[in-house]
Amino acid sequence: MKGTLIIAKRELSAFFRVPLGWVVMALFLFLSGFVFVRFSLQPGTPATMRDFFSFWWRVLVVVSPAISMRLLAEEHRTGTIDPLLSSPVSEVAVVTGKFLGALGFLGVCLAPTLVYAAVLMWLARPDPGPIFAGYLGIALLGAFQLALGLLFSSLTSSQTLAFLATLVTLLVLEAGAGFGAQWLSEPWDQVPLAFSTDLRIADFAKGLIDTSHVAFFVIASVWLCGLAALVLRTRRWR
Amino acid sequence: MVELSGVTKDYGRFRAVSDVSLAIQPGRVTGLLGPNGAGKSTIIRMITCLLAPTQGSVSVCGFDTVTESAKARASIGYLPEFAPLYPEMTARGYLRFRAGLAGLRGKAAAAAVGRALERCWLGEVADRRISAMSKGFRQRVGLAGAILHDPRVLILDEPTTGLDPTQIRETRALLRSLALERVLLLSSHILPEVEATCDQIVIIARGVVRASGTPKDLLRASAQPGYLVLPGRLTSAEQLEQLAVAIAGLAGVSGVAADATLGAGGLRVSSTESGGDLREPIAVLAAQQGVLLTELQMLRPSLEQVFMRVIQEAA
Numbered sequence A: 001m002k003g004t005l006i007i008a009k010r011e012l013s014a015f016f017r018v019p020l021g022w023v024v025m026a027l028f029l030f031l032s033g034f035v036f037v038r039f040s041l042q043p044g045t046p047a048t049m050r051d052f053f054s055f056w057w058r059v060l061v062v063v064s065p066a067i068s069m070r071l072l073a074e075e076h077r078t079g080t081i082d083p084l085l086s087s088p089v090s091e092v093a094v095v096t097g098k099f100l101g102a103l104g105f106l107g108v109c110l111a112p113t114l115v116y117a118a119v120l121m122w123l124a125r126p127d128p129g130p131i132f133a134g135y136l137g138i139a140l141l142g143a144f145q146l147a148l149g150l151l152f153s154s155l156t157s158s159q160t161l162a163f164l165a166t167l168v169t170l171l172v173l174e175a176g177a178g179f180g181a182q183w184l185s186e187p188w189d190q191v192p193l194a195f196s197t198d199l200r201i202a203d204f205a206k207g208l209i210d211t212s213h214v215a216f217f218v219i220a221s222v223w224l225c226g227l228a229a230l231v232l233r234t235r236r237w238r
Numbered sequence B: 001m002v003e004l005s006g007v008t009k010d011y012g013r014f015r016a017v018s019d020v021s022l023a024i025q026p027g028r029v030t031g032l033l034g035p036n037g038a039g040k041s042t043i044i045r046m047i048t049c050l051l052a053p054t055q056g057s058v059s060v061c062g063f064d065t066v067t068e069s070a071k072a073r074a075s076i077g078y079l080p081e082f083a084p085l086y087p088e089m090t091a092r093g094y095l096r097f098r099a100g101l102a103g104l105r106g107k108a109a110a111a112a113v114g115r116a117l118e119r120c121w122l123g124e125v126a127d128r129r130i131s132a133m134s135k136g137f138r139q140r141v142g143l144a145g146a147i148l149h150d151p152r153v154l155i156l157d158e159p160t161t162g163l164d165p166t167q168i169r170e171t172r173a174l175l176r177s178l179a180l181e182r183v184l185l186l187s188s189h190i191l192p193e194v195e196a197t198c199d200q201i202v203i204i205a206r207g208v209v210r211a212s213g214t215p216k217d218l219l220r221a222s223a224q225p226g227y228l229v230l231p232g233r234l235t236s237a238e239q240l241e242q243l244a245v246a247i248a249g250l251a252g253v254s255g256v257a258a259d260a261t262l263g264a265g266g267l268r269v270s271s272t273e274s275g276g277d278l279r280e281p282i283a284v285l286a287a288q289q290g291v292l293l294t295e296l297q298m299l300r301p302s303l304e305q306v307f308m309r310v311i312q313e314a315a
Helices: A004-015 A019-040 A050-068 A070-078 A081-085 A091-123 A128-155 A159-183 A190-194 A197-205 A211-235 B040-047 B069-074 B091-101 B106-119 B135-147 B165-179 B191-197 B215-222 B237-248 B279-288 B303-314
Strands: B002-011 B014-024 B029-033 B055-060 B076-079 B153-157 B183-188 B200-205 B208-213 B226-231 B253-258 B267-271 B293-299
Touching: A004 A019, A004 A091, A004 B091, A019 A050, A019 A091, A050 A091, A050 A128, A050 A159, A050 A197, A070 A081, A070 A091, A070 A128, A070 A159, A081 A091, A081 B076, A091 A128, A091 A211, A128 A159, A128 A197, A128 A211, A159 A190, A159 A197, A197 A211, B002 B040, B014 B040, B014 B055, B014 B200, B014 B208, B029 B040, B029 B165, B029 B191, B040 B055, B040 B153, B040 B183, B069 B076, B076 B135, B091 B106, B091 B135, B106 B135, B135 B153, B135 B165, B153 B165, B165 B183, B165 B191, B183 B191, B191 B303, B200 B215, B200 B303, B208 B215, B208 B303, B215 B303, B226 B237, B226 B279, B237 B253, B237 B267, B237 B279, B279 B293
Parallel strands: B029 B183, B029 B200, B076 B153, B153 B183
Antiparallel strands: B002 B014, B002 B055, B200 B208, B226 B267, B226 B293, B253 B267
16 A cells, blocks of 8 residues: 555654653563563463463553554644645555554564563573463554554544543443443353453463454454544545 | 636535635646635645535546545645644655655655755755754745655645745745746735735635736736825915816826825825826926926835725625
8 A cells, every 4th residue: 555654664763753652662661571570580480471461451551542642643733634645645554554653663662572581481491382372462452452542543633632532442341341241141241241352362361362362353453443544534524 | 737616615504615616727826815714725625635625626637636536636745834744853854754655766756855955945954853943944844845746736835934035035936936837826815925926816705716817917907006296395275276186187087185194285196997107197287387296106006905905895
């Protein structure tokens, strides 16, 4: 898609040129380091990163909205969206480029944590399967959360509003899954549970790559990005 | 060519643009002039494919801006008002990004960026962050971004905002050279700017085209020149009265009125369309009456007067 990679590259490099990018990365690495030392690097415990990955949901629920909030909201606020949308690139290319740029930044944040896996491998003999599955799960979860954040960022020119809307939606989805499963009878209790990303990540952390989980994250991310592109397109028809 | 046919744009119940038809030709600078809220930006946003008209159609180089939007956009270079840019980027980085969006790659992109930097006098700040630039430099980076891919249609919203007088003069010259081979539409509410730069002016008020033509056409159609006549101090009241009557009798004079604000005995003469230059006949009459004139001046109507009249009529 014409322009997608250009936009993704600009977006990724922008994260390293603004203080927000460095703050998010520092927060990310501090929390991940803390979680690794506190839960995984304990003498006498099994050599796994299961707790490390399970804890990631709590880290990403704050970090992903912080990464995604500026993607389109900032463009709306400063007016840079106008030269972008009047250039010969489609709304889908703009949204995909933004999404890939943000996902790339999340990847850059995640990359240093591979050191933890290397430390664990050096000190003990963990099964590499669950570690691979865990990283895959984190990447898919991040993609889903970033796509949701991108949708909210396309709807407003306020980064704060985009951040809060994404955070609240992610928390409501999770809380809704818990309450829904408690109050609804079978088989309806499975509906809110299907939206629980925490449960899906728990499976990845165990080393279980369930295609239904992979499909959920991929389809939801594509769908949310598609909605964001639709929001940009409908702006022309206001 | 840019063509608007019966274009109307509604924002809910508010009609921002009403039944506008325009054909903007290449080879000249066309100015879209109007007060704030007149509908200029809405028209520009419809031409640049950022808004779809509620009724009517807009075509750019033969491509409909709604059904063939991507092709239309490929022909457009657009500088929005206040030149929105990414402050964390350098001028060169930003232009490379814009070149990529326009589909330029590799050497072609590098050459286009170098050309745009040079044309907009940005060589010395090419690698400086946009956030550290003055308003004038930012405006020039925005302009460079718009002309970078050599578009056939150039749409500039307030292109000289923030520039100093030397830069304004240079930018005007650049716009004139750019207009030679493309459609160039600029929007402004600064009258002298439009008067100095544009070959064609379209005046918009309350979403409707109120007047259009070359500056000369607009001036000619709108108002005839007036004359200021100031006799010497020794002129008697009787001589002054006789002079006023004689001037009023001249062919092409529509009225003579005393105007004390011009000085003692000052006369303000208004003329009709067929009058031509009346300075010489007035001077001859004054000499015949034995009146020595200290000042005789033709007062040409300004575009500002035309603009104000059009706006008042629209109100």
